[in-house]
Amino acid sequence: MNTELKKIALIGQPNVGKSSLFNRIAKQRIAIVSDLAGTTRDIRKHEIEVFDRCAMMLDTGGIDETNDAIFSNVKRKAIETAKEADIILFMVDGKRIPDEKDKELFYELQALGKELALVVNKIDNDKENERLWEFFEFGISDENLFGISVSHNRGTKTLFEWIYNHLPPVVEPELSEEEKAKLEQALEDDDSEKSKREEIDEKNIKVAIIGKVNVGKSSTLNAIIGEERSVVSEVAGTTIDPVDESFEYQNKNVTFVDTAGLRRRGKIEGIEKFALMRTKDMLEKANVALVVLDASTAFSDLDEKIAGLVDQYGLGTIIVLNKWDENMDTFQKLETEVRRRFRFLEYAPIIAISAKTGRSVERLKDKIIEVHENYTRRIPTSALNRVIEQAVIRHALPSPAGNYLRIYYATQFSAQPPKIALVMNKPRMLHFSYKRYLINFLRDNFNFEGTPIHLIARGKNDKIGDEEYLEESN
CATH class of the missing domain: 3.40.50.300 (P-loop containing nucleotide triphosphate hydrolases)
Incomplete structure (x- = not known):
């Protein structure tokens, strides 16, 4: 004692x-x-x-x-x-x-x-x-x-x-170069198996297409694939079972899972209830999600709830405005409304398409490849620390209650999505607003468009666990 x-x-x-x-x-x-x-x-x-x-x-x-x-x-x-x-x-x-x-x-x-x-x-x-x-x-x-x-x-x-x-501050000893080397090696060892799995999946892109009933998910799939693989009907909820379709594009194997239309929970009965369960199972396996919205009608709370599933599962995300040709508003006006309603997906690019005419479909295919590359991106430790140092110089770390906070170094320990550890002296005292600042600074310096970034401050003796990294993400 x-x-x-x-x-x-x-x-x-x-x-x-x-x-x-x-x-x-x-x-x-x-x-x-x-x-x-x-x-x-x-x-x-x-x-x-x-x-x-x-x-x-x-x-x-x-x-x-x-x-x-x-x-x-x-x-x-x-x-x-x-x-x-x-x-x-x-x-x-x-x-x-x-x-x-x-x-x-x-x-x-x-x-x-x-x-x-x-x-x-x-x-x-x-x-x-x-x-x-x-x-x-x-x-x-x-x-x-x-x-x-x-x-x-x-x-x-x-x-x-x-x-x-009224308590004395904790005096934190400086980390020696040997201690830094040991910590970095431990992080690399923890991540070795994950890296192997990520390399295997690097050329395989699994895309989830989600949205409420009748927004044009099946039409979007058919437009991308280039032929009618899914049944398209004006009757809401025609697609019941998810339909898996794969094709090669830019040396990548892209697999689409076209999900059944999501209804409000109170209206889901029988086989459609089962379809919702299958949709969530699919989201757990996906890398990239297309959140399809109907640009010809006003957005609803249900659109937000469905989009929230993507954020919950930490997927690379593209917001697709379908039926763009049926809307007379300017893209800027529509984009402003999307950003207002879907703030939690602020990192997601917005692409307006017409599945019926094929407008901007090729651009959407290119964007899927780009977002997946960002989702699997790994930043070298030296480059990452250089940017973090620049961020701290531009906007100094806060000193809560007179405490001196210091980031020893940063390292990306995983991808899909990118997960970055800040090893520092007093991790629990780093305010979420400063984490958000660092995340935005990282986005300004590296191409992370379309992917969330999980960032956590940890002490030099803390054990890394994936669940910890969900504490702050954007």
Whole structure:
């Protein structure tokens, strides 16, 4: 146990929620929580981490001014603990008006000259928050008074930030060149099998064609293939079973799976319900998705929900505006509407076609090849780090609460879609907005059109897992 850690003492009368707050900060159930007053009678100690700063948390027994020998002993231990602590959290029950026992004890703790916060628990809603002013009777400053609800996890973040600001920052040792080399080798070893699989699939492109009923998915397939392979009908939902079709194009084997039209869940019955299940199975196997929209009609919420499936499965994406010849609006106007509705697919190119006349179909075929190349693209580590360094120079890393953040290096550990690890000193403190900035900067310097980029900050000792990389993508 680290004796150099700052100590935080939880003090207060029985049943005010100290043990619950203790468990919340410790992120596990350590202290016993009970409605029976005085359940905690011994001092419980646990090393905690608030964001990235460590401390020793001390949970004391409830203090009750009675003649009971047990509670008298508990009070003595609590005061002794407070004297040893660096930070004191004095908790009171926000559902009761401040009483004299609380005030007396608070003044006694205040006299110790420690960092002291008055934590008013059980403030469960905005109406109860209005009673908080009553606790200024303690003579506490506004920045040291916290109205929280541990059970509802309300207001706890502000309290944790106050605690964090009163803890010393973590001093991170510099990485030696040898450590950097070992880390990079470990990443390469983790990725060796994935690289082999990706090389095998490099010439095989699996394209999913999705969209709601009757937007022209089958017509689009027939136009690309060059002959009528799928049944085309004005009757909505004609295609039931997905139809797989392959052809060679630019030395690539392109396989299309034309899915059954997707209906609203409430209207799916029998065989069409089965078709929806098959569609999702297909999306799991696809590399590239064509999100087909009907340009001749207004876009709907269902269009957005279907497009959301592509984003969910992390596929290379092209937005196809079919029936373009039936729309009198300018392309710019239509593009603006698509970007507004489908912000989550901002990386996807938009191509307006007419499956009926064949307009722009060849351009769509070329774009499929290009998007797949971007989807499988691997950026050399040296080039990637050069661009990340430029990004940091242009817009410095943030310093949350005075912490110095540093990116040691970046490496792409996988493709399909591109997945990039930022190895840094305090990964959990890197804000998502800065990750988004880095992703956009990468797009400005490398051709990632049509593909999401998964980016995550990790510590030098963290283990890579694919599920981690879904934390921030664009």
